[in-house]
Amino acid sequence: MKWYTVLVGFVTAGLTIALVTRGIGEPVPAALWIPGVNAYFALQLTGIGVYVAAIAGCIGALAILYSIKYMEPLEEEYPPTRYYFLTLLFVGSMIALALADNFLVLYIFWEIIGFCSFALIAYEYHRAKARDAGTKAFIVTRFGDIGLLVGVVVLWSWMSQMGSDNPFSISETIRAAMSGYIPIGVLSVAAFGFLAGAVGKSAQFPLHVWLPDAMEAPTTISALIHAATLVNAGVYLCARMLPMFAQVWWWLPAVAWIGAFTALLTAVLALFEKDLKRVLAFSTISQLGYMMAGIGAASVFASQFHLLNHAIFKALLFLCAGAIIHAVHSKSMYQMGGLKRSMPVVHWTFLIGTLALAGIPIFNGFWSKDAIFEALLEHHDYGVLGMLILTAFVTAAYSWRMYWLTFQGEPRAEAEPHDPAWQMAVPLGVLGVGALISWLYVDGYATNLGMGLPYHPVHDIGLVSLVRHTFTSPLLLVAGVAVVIMVVLGTRWRALGPPVPAGPRIWADVVTDTKAFGDWFWGFWVVAMKTVGMVLGLFQSGDLNYNSLWLAIGFIAVLLMFLGWG
Amino acid sequence: MPAYAGVGIALFVIGLYATITRTNLLQLVIGLEVMARGVSLVFIVGGALTGSMSAAQTIVITTILIEAVTVAIALSLVVAAWHHNRSLSIAALRRLKG
Amino acid sequence: MEALLPLVILSGGALFTYLVGRLSRSRTLAGFVAFVTVLGAAHGVYQGWQSLEDGTAGGWPSWTATAPLQAYLVTNYLGVFLAATALLLTGLVAVYSMRYMHRLNIGKFYALLLIMTAGIVGIGFAGDLFTLYVLFEVMSIASFVLVAFEREEWEPIEAGVKYLVISTSGSLLALLGIALIYSYTATLDLSAIAPMLAAGAGGPTMIALTAMIIVGFGVKAAIVPMHTWLPDAHSAAPSGISAMLSGIVIEAGLIAMLKALVAIGAVDFGLVLAVLAIVTMFVGNLIALRQDDLKRMFAYSSVAQMGYILMGVGLALGVPHLAAFSGMRGALYHILNHAIAKGGAFLCAGAFLWLLGTRDMRRLSGIGRRFPVVAVAFIIFALALAGTPPFNGYFSKVLLVRAGVDVGGWGLFMAVMLVLNSVISLFYYLGAVNTVVFGPVPEDGPKSIKPLPFMIVLPIVVLGVLAVLLGVYPEMGLDLVDPAAEQVALAISWVFR
Structure with a gap:
């Protein structure tokens, strides 16, 4: 069964790559799905969507291959059928989401991936923490989805009132908006709604609280869903709708500032985290903030290029983290250290991922950042x-700290770590190579990106011009400073490791409180709702007289409302 | 004639008042009956006002029939409540709440 | 005649089922007779639908009303919709109860079930206000007895007493409104009242009438603050009956209210209904959050879901009439979805209750893992109720939000409140799933658990499959809902003109 899943995964990966090489811009026949509301099950092979689909397919295949060995210890307690079923369902839904040309289809798959995320976070259901984290992730993202649903329906309502015979179509809606058929007021409501949905799914401030907790999921799931694919859905959505919502004056600045603020905030939080997976989670949120800021600058290319590169190096980092946790039996970085010698394969791939994350030249993260x-x-x-x-400087600092605590210094683990089996090593190798060379593909990527999207501003950027442009730009200094930070930190690495806490004490306190505030904020709403529910429950006194009294009160209240509003 | 409709509505309000203030189950059932009589009276008045008395009579007789069934069931529930609680007070029927 | 046929079949079947159950004392046989009766009634409803499609539909006893009480029953799409939903649920509950109910008094149980269904079907087809009231009472009286069916326990008796007193007060209030209408118009025919009432009654009278109709029928429709009977009755009733009550009886109350409101021409009070709807959904959801009793939690969630449906009705009746069709469409589709999902959820809760004899979620913890089929269905129902695609609940919520957007302004606000509430509801639906299916098995729980009979699992599976099918292919439901919504929207716009 497991190898069958791997086969399906790799066939899917092959097919999605075939879409990239052959399919972009090709028309796809649409089927009338719900005649009552003129909804078509329509797909569109846009440049943006096809790459998101390809990322889902390829990283999905690698993660499934990796899972064969990684999930083995859990199989006795949790029969693995559910795991592979949900993973494949997720990959398929993600691909459908990326290719959808119908708002209703998009919304449905948007929710299905949210459900898969919930079910996989809570996969180890014997642990109450995992169950709670799954619930939290689902509810917080759905909180953003309120906006998405309302936004979709607002556009649908307007399109069908205009007499469109395909009112859910994404491409036709964008065309109508670009031709000025949709008033700015309607677009504003929709833009706000879509932004709320994207903020929830892509874990941007203030709805970022679910992603760190989602690290209760198996690490393969963290790599696949919470680093490489699901969290990109929000960025993808914004990029897809960019030309339409760019007409709303506040939309681009809002996206940019949300992204930038989230990036900085969570990068600082990552600096003080001791759980390896949670560091990676915060860094994912931070990098998603970069992508959002890229969209805020109206640059589809920059944000999507970073999306591609980030998917590769972050999946790599997560899979490495999985191998480490698998070997060390702990998630705390203070119980790792010195793994350089005992796990050389993981060490080198992790180093590549770290350098890419930190934005060091020639690794892929550098170019897109x-x-x-x-x-x-x-x-x-x-x-x-x-x-x-x-944020880039902070990123360099926390990624280097993460690397040093894990691989350098004295071994602090109680277990005997060793390199993983080939099923786990192969995906690491593939992704490591990817993180080194994926930027070489920029030429084809930039060419393909805007295909099938007539209104998206995508400039053609050749590889040579990218290199020349980057190395002659004053912004190269940023990378230089990052390197300096890393060198300095490397020489003084003891300051990072245990038992000395990272940074001055007061900083650690502030950051801990910030994090506590995030948890408190979530807890506040839960407690508030339960309290209100308790108070309301008091009115359900169980006394028959009061029940009759409520009937009379209800009658008087309705009467008063009528008299008040007529 | 409309004054009788006022009497009907007043009967209804008295019945409703009984269900709000009385604690004895039998008194509650009587309260329901008083409400039903008030409604019947309004129907009679309506029939007289509009000159279609035969239809009003049909309606009232049907209403009485329905009320008879309701009261029969209500009384059987009261008996069952008596068997469970040895009390006819609604104070003994406050366990389901919240 | 088509309108009368299902009622005749159901009432005759009720009598026959009672005799069969009384004489044979076999649950399977009585249940089978009841099921066949439901099939027969469904055939009758189908014929009514056919006649509507052919344009040969009529009323009973005559097509047009001349005297106050002449067209007792009229075949119409709204009635077909309500009857189809009710019969679907009744048939499945009949199968479910073959094993779930005790052997004692089984004939009486099935007879009352069929009579209750006859009342619901009649509400849909009723052609004048008094017939509407009589059939409404038929439904109510049957449900009083069914709620208090297990007389040996204290809980159903207490719930039954409360239900009876409040419900009867409510229907008498509605009847008072009908009596006043009668004294102004001298007719009760649904299609003839509005113009005569507009001529006869002034503003304040009209307002009082409308309030009486809303509150009177609103008791059955569980509109806050008239909902107090619902959590008691739904949690104490036998589980099949809980499914019926939640799935269709309270909706029938709402449909009765809707028919009366449209008939008297009170179609511009949507804002009041929408405000009541918002209060209803918040109260239902927030109280449901803190329930430990599985069935009571679903009962409160029914209050909240009635809020969603009432929202659709309120938007449809809102001024200006921009959402008459889309609001009705959303409300009716949500009735169908809710009947399937909540009916299924109560049947699942009943299966667990049947196994362990408790409704306390802490005691039920982890039971779902022993019965994977029921557990999967339970998860489907919970997610469908929370409006998660691809299960059926989401589509009706999309339609309801559309109605809000169509109204614009306050409608948009109401739509956001509706979706917000469906997110709040996720808390307790997921909480129930996390406990009942994935929670730890209590240490002192029973070591061995009897297997679930096939007849209990079958209706759950059927409803689960329907929940998925309607989610993946919503057009199936639209075929049933759209004509009914069009009919009501037409009536609304006609009155308004």
């Missing part, structure tokens, strides 16, 4: 740019 900076510079978003440059 620089592209985002350039886009912001061109768009004159200097405030956002400054914030993100600051």
Whole structure:
């Protein structure tokens, strides 16, 4: 059964790659799905969507291969059928989401991936923490989905009132908006709703609280869903709708500032985290903030290029973390250390991922991060740019700290770590190579990106011009400073390791409180709702007289409302 | 004639008042009956006002029939409640709440 | 005649089922007779639908009303919709109860079940206000007895007493409104009242009438603050009856209210209904959050779901009449979805209750893992109720939000409140799933658990499959809902003109 799943995964990966090489811009026949509301089950092979689908397919296949060995210890307690079923369902839904040309289809698959995420976070259901984290993830993302649903329906309502015979169509809606058939007021409501949905799914401030807790999931799921695919859905959504919502004056700045603020906030939080997976979770949120800022600069290319590169190096980092946790039996970085010698394969791949994350030249993260900076510079978003440059320094610091605590220094683990089996090593190798060379593909990527999307502003950027442009730009200094930070930290690495807490004590306190505030904020709403429920429950006194009294009160209240509003 | 409709509505309100203030189950059932009589009276008045008395009579007789069934069931429930609680007070029927 | 046929079949079948149950004392046989009766009634309803499609539909006893009480029953799409939903649920509950109910008094149980269904079907087909009231009472009286069916326990008796007193007060209030209408118009025919009432009654009278109709029928429809009977009755009733009560009886109350409101021409009071709807959904959801009793939690969630449906009705009746069709469409589709999902959820809760003899979720913890089929269905129902695609609940919520957007302004606010509430409801639905299916098995729980009979699992599976099918292919439901929604929307716009 498991190898059958791997086969399905790799066939899917092959098919999605075939979409990239052959399919972009090809028309797809649509089927009338719900005649009553003129909804078609329609797909569109846009440049943006096909790459998101390909990422889901390829990383899905690698994660499934990796799971064969990784999930083995859990199989006795939890029969693995559910795991592979949900993983494949997720990959399929993600692909459908990326290719959908119908708002209703998009919304449905948007919710299905949310459900898969919930079910996989709570996969080890014997642990109450996992169950709670799954619930939290589902509810917080659905809180954002309120906006998405209302936004979708607002556009649908307008399109069908205009007499469109395909009112749910994404491409036709964008065309209508670009031709000025949709008033700005309607677009504003929809833009706000879509932004709320994207903020929930892509874990942006203030709905970022679910992603760190989602690390209760098996690490393969963290790599696949919570780093490489699901969390990109929000960025994808914003990028897809960019030309339509760019007409709303506040939308681009809002996206940019939300992204920049989230990036900085969570990068600082990552600096003080001791759980390896949670560091990666915070860094994922932070990197998603970069992508959002890229969209805020109206640059589809920069944000989507970073999305591609980030998916590769972050999946790599998570899978490495999985191998480490598998070997060390602990998630705390203070119980790792010195793994350089005992796990050489994981060490080298993890190092590549770390350097890519930190934005060190020639690793893939460097190029796309620089592209985002350039886009912001061109768009004159200097405030956002400054914030993100600051974030880049923090990123270099926390990723280097993470690397040192895990691989350098004295071994602190109680178990005997060793390199993983080939089923786990192969995906690491593939992704490691990917993190080294994926930027070489920029030429084809930039060419393909805008295909099938007539209104998206995508400039053709060749590889040579990218390299020349990047190395002659003053923004290269950012990477230089990052390198300096890492060298300095490397020489003084003892300051990072245990038992000395990272940074001055007061900083740690502030950050802990910030994190506590996030948890408290969530807890506050839960407690508040339960309290209100308890108070309301008191009115259900169980006394028959009171029940009759409520009937009379209800009658008087309705009467008063009529008299008041007529 | 409309004054009688006022009497009907007043009967209804008295019955409703009984269900709000009385604690004895039998008194509650009587309260329901008083409400039903008030409604019947309004129907009679309506029939007289509009000159279609035969239809009003049909309606009232049917209403009485329905009320008879309701009261029969109500009384059987009261008896069952008596068997469970040895009390006819609604104070003994307050366990389901919240 | 088509309108009368299902009622005749159901009432005759009730009598026959009672005799069969009394004489044979076989649950299977009585249940089978009841099921066949439901099939026969469904055939009658189908014929009514056919006649509507052919344009040959009529009323009973005559097509047009001349005297106050002449067209007792009229075949119409709204009635077909309500009857189809009710018969679907009744048939499945009949199968379910073959094993769930005790052998004692089984004939009486099935007879009352069929009579209750006859009342619901009649509400849909009723052609004048008094017939509407009589059939409403038929439904109510049958449900009083069914709620208090297990007389040996204290709980059903207490719930039954409360239900009876409140429900009867409510229907008498509605009847008072009908009596006043009668004294102004001298007719009760649904299609003839509005113009005569507009001529006869002034503003304040009209307002009082409308309030009486809303509150009177609103008791049955569980509109806050008239909902107090619902959590008691739904949790104490036998589980099949809980499914019926939640799935269709309270909706029938709402449909009765809707028919009366449209008939008297009170179609511009949507804002009041929408405000009541918001209060209803918040109260239902927030109280449901803190329930430990599985069935009581679902009962409160029914209050909240009635809020969603009432929201659709309120938007349909709102001024200006922009959402008459879309609001009705959303409300009716949600009735169908809710009947399937909540009916299924109560049947699942009943299966667990049947196994362990408790409704306390802490005691039920982990029971779902022993019965994977029921557990999967339970998860489907919970997610469908919370409006998660691809299960059926989401589509009706999309339609309801559409109605809010169509109204615009306050409608948009109401739509956001509705979706917000469905997120709040996720808390307790997921909580129930996490406990009942994935929770730890209590240490002192029973070591061995009897297997679930096939007849209990079958209706749950059927409803689960329907929940998925309607979610994946919503057009199936639209075929049933759209004509009914069009009919009501037409009536609304006609009155308004």
